[in-house]
Amino acid sequence: MTIGEVAAYLKITEKTAYRLVSESKIPGFKVGGSWRFNRSEILSWAKALAKQPASE
Numbered sequence: 001m002t003i004g005e006v007a008a009y010l011k012i013t014e015k016t017a018y019r020l021v022s023e024s025k026i027p028g029f030k031v032g033g034s035w036r037f038n039r040s041e042i043l044s045w046a047k048a049l050a051k052q053p054a055s056e
Contacts, residue, residue, distance in 0.1 A: 001037040009042065 001009070006026070007017040018035070021028040027041040 001039050001042065003035045003037075006037045006042060010046070 003014055003017050003021075006028075007014045010017065010026075012020075017026070020026045021035055021037075026037075027045055028035050028037045030036070
């Protein structure tokens with residue numbers, strides 16, 4: 001997946017997606033100068049995040 005596809009899937013801006021991946025908060029890797037994402041890793045990450053209790 002591209003940064004745009006991940007941003008659309010997570011319903012966040014591309015700028016936020018760039019920030020999260022650069023802070024290693026979402027799984028991604030660089031190919032040349034572009035970030036790429038494995039769809040199954042993003043789905044697993046999102047499911048794990050959804051299981052976490054809401055922070056207060």
